[in-house]
Amino acid sequence: MSKRNSLTMSTRVEKRIKLIPPDGGWGWMVVTGAALSNIFNQSMLSMFSLLYGDALEAMGHNTKGAAIVLSTMLFVTNFGGPIAGVIVKLTSTRFVAMLGACSCTLGIFLSGFSTNIWHLIMTYGFLLGLGLGFIQNSSFVAINSYFKLKKSRAVGLANVGTGIGQTLMPHVVRYLLENYGFRGACMLLGCLSLHGIGGTLLIQPVERHMKKVEEDVIIDDKVHLLEEKHKNIVIDKSLKINGEPLNKSTNAEKNGKHFENGLKLEHNVNGKSNSNISKPKQSMLAKIYGLFDISLLSSPRFLNIIIGTALTVTSIQNFSLIFPFFLQKVAAMDKQQTANCMSAVAIADIVGRLTLPVIQDKFKIKARLMLIMTSIWLIIVRQVLAYQTDLNVLLFMSCLYGFGRSMIIVARNISISENCRMDQVPAAVGLGMLFMGIIVPPTGYFLGWIRDHTGSYVACISAQNALLMLFLFMWIPDMILMRLQERRKQKKNMEELELS
Structure with missing residues (x-):
């Protein structure tokens, strides 16, 4: 009993503020933006034969030519995913999503001026494919950061946009082809794709919308006092590092260098840590390994x-x-x-x-x-x-x-x-x-x-x-x-x- 009382006496409960994803709020606007982008961009995956079939036939290509363009687009879409992941880490999800939407718009618009299959490969295959890869990665990352408990529901609603686009866009494409021809249809579809850019603008940093929640944290006073006591501890000079006594490191002493927990720390004359601690230079392969999270x-x-x-x-x-x-x-x-x-x-x-x-x-x-x-x-x-x-x-x-x-x-x-x-x-x-x-x-x-x-x-x-x-x-x-x-x-x- 006394042991339990002493344990209770040494612990206390503190209320601390914790930031958690909003699981709603502005997150639903992000879902709306992703759905808009899916309606006018992701749905183009199923529109290829309807939109470009006659144009490819006029260029002298049959099913084999269509397969080359479509395979290029799918290849670039999937291989654009890791590139999008790196750019998201270096910039933001909004920037990558907007870049993807702009690439889709440019690809659809320029495809209307194609006169041979290589033009279609570069516009529909490369530009549209890269844009779709960027949108898929960044929109999911954005939704994932806003939702925790309702994540599946949010992703499902965003993907409903693709289904709506695949249902409605064939009728839109048929109408545009009949009334404005191939080039006019591509230009107008490019204009519709601009709605995807508007959707990406709804993506905001999740830090602006995080919810504050109070939670009880158990603090052990004994551990807390021990940490404070040994916070600025300096290893005794009689200790050895790498087989040599520390008191021989006179140059390190003069430069204000001490060893704490086996780590070398630099201090300035005022006893404050030096902010310009030299970091080992990483090789290019190590940087790529870290950026792509190959681990x-x-x-x-x-x-x-x-x-x-x-x-x-x-x-x-x-x-x-x-x-x-x-x-x-x-x-x-x-x-x-x-x-x-x-x-x-x-x-x-x-x-x-x-x-x-x-x-x-x-x-x-x-x-x-x-x-x-x-x-x-x-x-x-x-x-x-x-x-x-x-x-x-x-x-x-x-x-x-x-x-x-x-x-x-x-x-x-x-x-x-x-x-x-x-x-x-x-x-x-x-x-x-x-x-x-x-x-x-x-x-x-x-x-x-x-x-x-x-x-x-x-x-x-x-x-x-x-x-x-x-x-x-x-x-x-x-x-x-x-x-x-x-x-x-x-x-x-x-x-x-x-x-x-």
Whole structure:
């Protein structure tokens, strides 16, 4: 009892102010800005064939030429992610988002003056691709800094902009092409893309909007007094450093140098620390290593996460590519019926982005677990869908697929951010995009080869599901191991608490 009383006597509780993300407030304006940028910029990904198809044909290029331009754009988008992460660390998320929006506007506008495929590669492929990479990275980093508990909901609402753009923009593009021609359509779409720049202006530094919260902090007076007592301690001259007695370092004494806790500190004549402490010069490779946070790749869990998310995105992208062909050639649907099924996917995708994040936030489900559950959902839905030919059944299955697909888009970057520090998020998202750029092209080519070699769309869909199963085999054991480690840590903390 006396021991417990003495312990209580030596401790006291202080109220301290802690700054936390607002989880709302101006954060919703940031979400609105990201959604605006997605409506007029990210939606251009699905507009390529509609907008540039006739222009490429006039230049003398067919599907192969379109694939070159589109592949260039996707390559630059993914490889622009790490560059965006570095610029975010050096400047701000608003600057990178604005730079990306300006690059998108310039790319769309200048593409209207293209007279050969190389012009399209430089404008649509490079400028638009780089802009989209910058926007994807910076907008997520901005939202991530404003939200903690409602992060999934905020990311879902921002991504709804992409769904709205993919639903409305085809009709806008068709109208502009019919009334103003290819060049006029590109110029007007470039003007619409300027709304994305307006959206980026809504991004403000989160420090301006942080909430102040009072929290109780237990202070141990004995530890506090001990720290104060030894705050300016100087090591005795009889001690040795590197095998030599400290009292021989007469030159260091004269220059006011002392050793504290094994670290060399410089003092001026007044006893204050010298602000011009010489720092060892870093090599260029060391600076690059630090800027890109390459140390993240030394973690097997982080590698597992970014490879897994790349596999899921590859699977859904490849399915989106072959889905219209499956509907027309296997289910024998006309263009109108095919468009109806694709619209069902898009509408269900929007509904999913609005509802699934709310469920995730309410029940506090980790993004990685949501990805695992929705991947199982997609495997079942797509495998059943592959054997259907009835229009009503396909419409229903399309809705189920779109609903599940939405969570892959929302949760992939959140799952990456959950496993790194806040200051590492820009680089972590960039590295995730980099691995996506490395994995998507060869895997997509392999899935296309399966379709051509077997002549079966069902075999191709099964191969896409096999990718998701590989993702599950990678993530489920790691999730179980992580859970066991957390329980072991909690048990150890409880034992230490009981002993104290």
